[in-house]
Amino acid sequence: MTNAGGTTVADHGEPHDDALGSRLNWLRAGVLGANDGVVSTAGLVVGVAGATSSAQALLTAGLAGLLAGSLSMGAGEFVSVSTQRDSEQAALALERRELDATPEAELLELTGIYQDKGLDPVLARQVAIQLTAHDALGAHAETELGIDPDQLANPWHAAGASFLSFTVGALLPLLGMVLPAASVRLYITVAAVLAALVLCGKVSAQLGHAPVRPAVLRNVVGGALAMGVTYLAGILLGATGH
Structure with missing residues (x-):
């Protein structure tokens, strides 16, 4: 490629396309939104599962x-x-x-x-x-x-x-919580959620050019902690209700 002074400079293959950058930002936001959906809903249904098997x-x-x-x-x-x-x-x-x-x-x-x-x-x-x-x-x-001016975000x-x-x-x-049999639904849900958190952490790290292992570890530990806390709360509330 050539700079403003006419000198040829090396092209290192880095993405400079504004539209590409915008698409990557949207994709990263989508991954994080899906991650939110996984964690918050998992915490909710696992917590309810601790209180009832209905x-x-x-x-x-x-x-x-x-x-x-x-x-x-x-x-x-x-x-x-x-x-x-x-x-x-x-x-x-x-x-x-x-x-x-x-x-x-x-x-x-x-x-x-x-x-x-x-x-x-x-x-x-x-x-x-x-x-x-x-x-x-x-x-x-x-x-x-x-x-x-040509790339304003669309709400x-x-x-x-x-x-x-x-x-x-x-x-x-x-x-994962409502389709399997009652005896295995909790295990299937936890396993599926943790696998999804690994995937979300890996993809978000790769999109942001960040180290994959710390991102995955943070994601999995945070999700596991959320499910553990809500499940314990559900057990305590279920016991109190009885």
Whole structure:
């Protein structure tokens, strides 16, 4: 590949595509949403299993937890991303007004930013002029605000992804608890949940280019602890109820 000065530089195969980065972020969020669904629903149904062996009670509690969790995740993500998008749009609107009202001052500001990044004054001004001529708003928004005007987050996409990923994760412990025979349902659920947590931890670590073993260990220990605590609570509450 060639840099701005015409010099060929090595391409190390690193992903620089903004769209690719955005997709990876969504995928990572989906994995974490599924992980949430697995852990929270597993904790709920295992806790109920400690108090009662009724399949109807387990199904009711599991479905209630699935619906409450997925709707809460979806609504929360929608509100969060909508607020972020509103803030970004307000910042972009202000930047447009400043570019219209004081273009030379904005050019000087952009030049100064590139000088602070290490370019000499002449080259910094040349870069600022060329980028401004190509896409003034895009150049200023990305450099000054860290915002890509063409890549604003969609709150509906975020809400849908969170709702779906949580639901998929929650179905595993729910089905594991209500489908098998009563004598083995707890063991099957715990085994399935721990396997899913290993997978979620591994995938999330790989997507974030982080060490896999610590991520998997944290995930499994956290999930096992959650199930252990809720199961003990269920046993105590069940005994109290009798």
